[in-house]
Amino acid sequence: MSETSEPRSMPTRLIVAGDTKLVLPRHIKLRHDPGRGRWIILAPERVFNPDDTAVEVLKRLDGQRSVSEIAEALSQEYQAPLEVVTEDILAMLQDLTDKGVLAKA
Amino acid sequence: MNEIAPTHVTETAMPVCARNADGAPVADPGPDPALCARAPIGMLCELTHRCPLQCPYCSNPVELERVNAELTTEEWQDVMRQAASLGVLQIHLSGGEPTARKDLEDIVKVAAEVGLYTNLITAGVTLTRDRLAKLAEVGLDHVQLSVQDVDPDNADRIAAYKGGMAKKIQVAGWVRELGLPLTINCPIHRQNIHNVPRMIDFAVEMGAGRVEIAHVQYYAWALVNRAALMPTREAFMTAARQVEEARAKYKGIIVIDAIVPDYYAKFPKPCMGGWARGIVNITPSGRVLPCHAAESIKGLEFDNIKTRPLADIWLNGEAFQKYRGTSWMKEPCRSCPRKEIDYGGCRCQAFALTGDAANTDPACSLSPLHAQWQAVAEVESHSPNAPEFIYRRVGGAAKKPETHNAS
Numbered sequence: 363m364s365e366t367s368e369p370r371s372m373p374t375r376l377i378v379a380g381d382t383k384l385v386l387p388r389h390i391k392l393r394h395d396p397g398r399g400r401w402i403i404l405a406p407e408r409v410f411n412p413d414d415t416a417v418e419v420l421k422r423l424d425g426q427r428s429v430s431e432i433a434e435a436l437s438q439e440y441q442a443p444l445e446v447v448t449e450d451i452l453a454m455l456q457d458l459t460d461k462g463v464l465a466k467a
Numbered sequence: 468m469n470e471i472a473p474t475h476v477t478e479t480a481m482p483v484c485a486r487n488a489d490g491a492p493v494a495d496p497g498p499d500p501a502l503c504a505r506a507p508i509g510m511l512c513e514l515t516h517r518c519p520l521q522c523p524y525c526s527n528p529v530e531l532e533r534v535n536a537e538l539t540t541e542e543w544q545d546v547m548r549q550a551a552s553l554g555v556l557q558i559h560l561s562g563g564e565p566t567a568r569k570d571l572e573d574i575v576k577v578a579a580e581v582g583l584y585t586n587l588i589t590a591g592v593t594l595t596r597d598r599l600a601k602l603a604e605v606g607l608d609h610v611q612l613s614v615q616d617v618d619p620d621n622a623d624r625i626a627a628y629k630g631g632m633a634k635k636i637q638v639a640g641w642v643r644e645l646g647l648p649l650t651i652n653c654p655i656h657r658q659n660i661h662n663v664p665r666m667i668d669f670a671v672e673m674g675a676g677r678v679e680i681a682h683v684q685y686y687a688w689a690l691v692n693r694a695a696l697m698p699t700r701e702a703f704m705t706a707a708r709q710v711e712e713a714r715a716k717y718k719g720i721i722v723i724d725a726i727v728p729d730y731y732a733k734f735p736k737p738c739m740g741g742w743a744r745g746i747v748n749i750t751p752s753g754r755v756l757p758c759h760a761a762e763s764i765k766g767l768e769f770d771n772i773k774t775r776p777l778a779d780i781w782l783n784g785e786a787f788q789k790y791r792g793t794s795w796m797k798e799p800c801r802s803c804p805r806k807e808i809d810y811g812g813c814r815c816q817a818f819a820l821t822g823d824a825a826n827t828d829p830a831c832s833l834s835p836l837h838a839q840w841q842a843v844a845e846v847e848s849h850s851p852n853a854p855e856f857i858y859r860r861v862g863g864a865a866k867k868p869e870t871h872n873a874s
């Protein structure tokens with residue numbers, strides 16, 4: 363059946379942890395939608411609507427900083443407890459990773 | 468609205484009854500009214516009705532538009548500019564087979580330049596690697612490739628096209644090599660529903676990030692062929708369970724979107740996310756429709772992009788205003804608490820089955836015609852021998868397919 367394609371190793375689910383470094387793949391576009399006055403993420407046949415917190419996190423996903431580093435920065439900036447921030451953004455990032463919006467750097 | 472607030476991100480599946488080149492609708496409509504507001508978020512562009520395949524469930528109208536009526540390159544480019552300034556976010560380049568247009572690159576280029584997210588919906592059989600590379604280079608964002616079945620012989624028979632499968636495997640490989648994201652679209656019906664798990668496995672094997680298990684929706688050609696296509700309720704339930712199993716097995720590996728056949732649902736789908744709410748469709752000759760099947764509703768007038776600006780058509784066009792919102796509704800929809808959830812279902816289906824598009828879609832269990840309508844599905848789907856396909860082709864229905872071969 364796959365006579366023309368290279369055999370591919372079975373992909374696995376990425377589990378997001380504190381030391382994971384994430385990026386938005388090239389085909390995922392985070393941008394401001396001026397007509398509707400909000401940020402959006404454009405993805406294949408999907409539009410995601412991130413809230414302010416999500417936008418702050420997503421803008422920091424540069425493939426350099428780990429999830430923990432981002433959580434620390436945000437917890438200082440917004441004076442929120444680190445564990446709460448970490449738990450919150452880990453859940454969000456795992457969800458977006460499962461939906462193909464984020465990938466490992 | 469923010470019921471998914473713990474994750475900080477809500478999700479709107481494109482309210483696109485968009486289809487692959489050969490016909491199945493795509494995403495479930497999204498629930499977010501704020502996104503739709505004054506402009507469509509998605510635009511379905513039927514660049515041409517030409518297609519080398521002849522799928523018997525194609526959602527193109529039974530009266531296909533001819534090549535000499537098609538919009539020019541400049542006209543399509545202008546549509547892209549108008550769409551972006553109106554607030555459209557994503558465009559779906561569809562057909563027929565959109566790659567049949569030699570100027571596809573020129574259209575994609577302008578769409579990308581004005582910031583539209585571009586989705587190519589193709590059957591793949593006429594693509595070359597060079598062409599795909601050029602499309603990627605000018606800014607194509609995503610490829611959706613249709614697969615008629617995982618069993619190559621059955622796929623050939625369904626599409627009346629020989630050797631399609633090998634070509635599709637090759638195209639899927641190129642898409643991934645070029646770094647483009649891939650969706651595999653599988654239109655599901657009586658004659659391939661037994662292969663649902665294999666289709667999902669196939670999509671994973673091809674490196675797709677998304678797969679659509681898209682039960683055929685019964686209007687246009689699929690309505691002509693309903694008795695050959697309608698699966699039994701039992702087969703549908705089995706497939707639904709298999710999709711759930713695959714979702715658990717492939718979590719984080721592939722997104723599985725399932726479009727269910729409304730014959731076996733209690734309430735209808737909010738077709739297109741509600742008439743004239745989130746999506747606009749442009750035919751090859753430039754007619755602007757609230758839904759790709761809307762021309763089946765007799766008596767509706769449609770504007771052409773050549774003679775009226777897109778924004779004006781969207782906001783004020785007769786066909787758009789006619790069934791927008793809920794004020795046109797009759798009972799039982801008018802007093803129904805679900806009227807802003809499903810918008811009374813599908814107008815085209817209501818028209819086809821009741822003669823009045825303002826009636827409740829018979830897919831709804833509250834429609835007086837529902838029982839009768841479901842009985843038809845029961846009988847047809849259980850008939851021991853499915854009738855022969857009536858193949859899609861220009862100039863009307865045909866029992867015998869024209870012979871095409873992969874080149």
Ligand code: SF4
Pocket residue numbers: 734735799800801803804805806807809810811812827828831832833834
């Ligand atoms: S009666 Fe109309 S609004 Fe109510 S569920 Fe049925 S189709 Fe939807």
Ligand code: SF4
Pocket residue numbers: 484686738739757758759760761812813814815816
């Ligand atoms: S409801 Fe009618 S108008 Fe809407 S997509 Fe379905 S067929 Fe088209």
